[in-house]
Amino acid sequence: MSQVLIQNGRVVTAVDDYRADILIQDGRIEAIARHLDVPDAVIHDAAGLLVLPGGIDVHTHMEGPQGPAVNCDTYATGTRSAAFGGTTTMIDFAYQNKGDSARQTLDRRLALAEPQVCIDYSFHLILTDVTPAVLSELPGLIQTDGISSFKMFMAYPETLMVDDADIFRTMHKVGEHGGMVNLHAENGGVIQVLIEEALAQGHTSPKYHALTRPRLMEAEATHRAIRLAELAELPVYIVHLSAPEALETVVQARDRGIPAFAETCPHYLFLDEQEYDRPGFEGAKYVMTPPLRPADCQHHLWRGLRFDDLQIIATDHCPFCFNEQPLGLKYSKQLGADSFAQIPNGAPGVELRLMLLYDGGVRPGKISLNRFVQLTATAPAKMFGLFPRKGTIAVGSDADIVLFDPEQRHTLSAAAHHSQVDYSLFEGRQIVGKVAKVFSRGELIVDGDRWLGKSGQGQFQKRAASGRIL
Ligand code: URP
Ligand code: ZN
Numbered sequence: 256m257s258q259v260l261i262q263n264g265r266v267v268t269a270v271d272d273y274r275a276d277i278l279i280q281d282g283r284i285e286a287i288a289r290h291l292d293v294p295d296a297v298i299h300d301a302a303g304l305l306v307l308p309g310g311i312d313v314h315t316h317m318e319g320p321q322g323p324a325v326n327c328d329t330y331a332t333g334t335r336s337a338a339f340g341g342t343t344t345m346i347d348f349a350y351q352n353k354g355d356s357a358r359q360t361l362d363r364r365l366a367l368a369e370p371q372v373c374i375d376y377s378f379h380l381i382l383t384d385v386t387p388a389v390l391s392e393l394p395g396l397i398q399t400d401g402i403s404s405f406k407m408f409m410a411y412p413e414t415l416m417v418d419d420a421d422i423f424r425t426m427h428k429v430g431e432h433g434g435m436v437n438l439h440a441e442n443g444g445v446i447q448v449l450i451e452e453a454l455a456q457g458h459t460s461p462k463y464h465a466l467t468r469p470r471l472m473e474a475e476a477t478h479r480a481i482r483l484a485e486l487a488e489l490p491v492y493i494v495h496l497s498a499p500e501a502l503e504t505v506v507q508a509r510d511r512g513i514p515a516f517a518e519t520c521p522h523y524l525f526l527d528e529q530e531y532d533r534p535g536f537e538g539a540k541y542v543m544t545p546p547l548r549p550a551d552c553q554h555h556l557w558r559g560l561r562f563d564d565l566q567i568i569a570t571d572h573c574p575f576c577f578n579e580q581p582l583g584l585k586y587s588k589q590l591g592a593d594s595f596a597q598i599p600n601g602a603p604g605v606e607l608r609l610m611l612l613y614d615g616g617v618r619p620g621k622i623s624l625n626r627f628v629q630l631t632a633t634a635p636a637k638m639f640g641l642f643p644r645k646g647t648i649a650v651g652s653d654a655d656i657v658l659f660d661p662e663q664r665h666t667l668s669a670a671a672h673h674s675q676v677d678y679s680l681f682e683g684r685q686i687v688g689k690v691a692k693v694f695s696r697g698e699l700i701v702d703g704d705r706w707l708g709k710s711g712q713g714q715f716q717k718r719a720a721s722g723r724i725l
């Protein structure tokens with residue numbers, strides 16, 4: 256591959272902030288210096304731009320199944336959308352069907368994703384059927400296949416939920432071999448009772464999704480997950496944390512020296528439960544799990560991000576169209592038109608993470624520029640065994656680089672994003688800061704509004720141990 260030279264930019268990592276030129280060769284960062292002159296290189300002028308490591312989104316659902324529903328972004332459309340938002344690596348999910356081996360689970364997802372993905376990628380393996388045979392496969396997956404994180408659900412009793420015994424068994428096995436367990440932490444049994452009670456009283460509108468998933472049941476499951484991990488002696492990662500009460504149990508565990516980690520998502524930082532008061536079925540656009548919380552919860556999450564009680568911001572991009580057309584009912588929120596309990600859970604956002612956090616986090620001074628990079632790239636890489644190949648700008652690292660214009664004003668809308676989803680959680684929001692160019696292993700894949708990437712160019716990443724970042 257020819258050489259690429261990024262000149263005159265302001266290079267920002269989790270710890271550095273300086274002006275330099277960056278030389279890329281064969282997809283990797285070859286040299287960084289105050290001034291570099293390389294006559295044959297293709298030059299990109301980054302004057303006035305931030306030069307950031309490519310974002311790493313460790314929580315996405317592309318073409319994921321959810322009961323009768325399927326996410327409306329494919330591996331092709333979803334990763335292109337991610338790239339336009341400055342994300343160059345994602346960790347998506349491989350879903351185990353009951354009866355399937357872990358190997359079948361991984362191979363089936365790899366076959367689906369590989370020809371389509373536009374950015375580098377890996378999977379967390381979702382376990383729904385924890386048999387002795389499946390447990391015996393996990394060491395090999397960690398050590399040979401580079402799958403070092405396993406996700407389980409404490410919610411969704413009718414489809415995905417596993418009990419404490421299976422969580423604990425998995426933790427034991429995974430912890431012995433350098434892996435980590437990720438938990439969707441909500442008390443699924445209690446939530447099921449609340450859903451049945453609401454339906455029995457004739458409550459079917461989207462806001463009952465939020466009213467039947469109380470913060471206390473997120474906190475309860477978070478506490479249980481951490482205590483199970485404490486006994487099993489392995490690191491534990493709580494996905495999509497939304498409630499201050501859940502954060503509090505993470506803080507307490509960390510104060511006791513337990514390797515408990517957690518992510519939150521942009522929608523919990525910038526939106527609140529009032530969205531469920533929208534007229535008609537509009538609130539269904541905001542039906543994700545956990546639900547949006549009262550506005551007062553947000554400052555607790557920001558404090559968690561500042562003090563490193565929350566280590567990562569991921570999107571939980573789990574898109575379903577609002578309208579049935581043109582993709583079809585199974586890709587749409589309309590599956591739940593008659594009952595909130597049938598609305599596919601999840602919301603889009605893979606493209607917006609860096610821009611929302613720059614505008615709403617860095618600009619108002621809630622987090623520093625370095626912390627922004629830490630939360631969106633460096634910590635994800637370290638947490639999930641991708642560092643230092645990914646997650647920073649350093650000699651020898653993959654040249655996954657984002658040129659970011661910190662001054663550009665623009666308006667978020669479904670018409671402007673690149674996902675197949677037909678709505679935006681942030682429709683009409685005016686923000687400052689936009690992704691200008693994106694390089695994936697040295698190849699320019701996004702240039703302003705132009706798409707230069709290709710389906711199938713993303714590479715599967717074998718990961719090292721997860722959760723060893725204390
Ligand atoms: O609402 C959500 N988050 N849907 C995706 C599945 C999950 O719980 O992560
Ligand atoms: Zn979840």
Ligand code: ZN
Binds near residue numbers: 551552554555
């Ligand atoms: Zn408060």
Ligand code: ZN
Binds near residue numbers: 314571
């Ligand atoms: Zn999710």
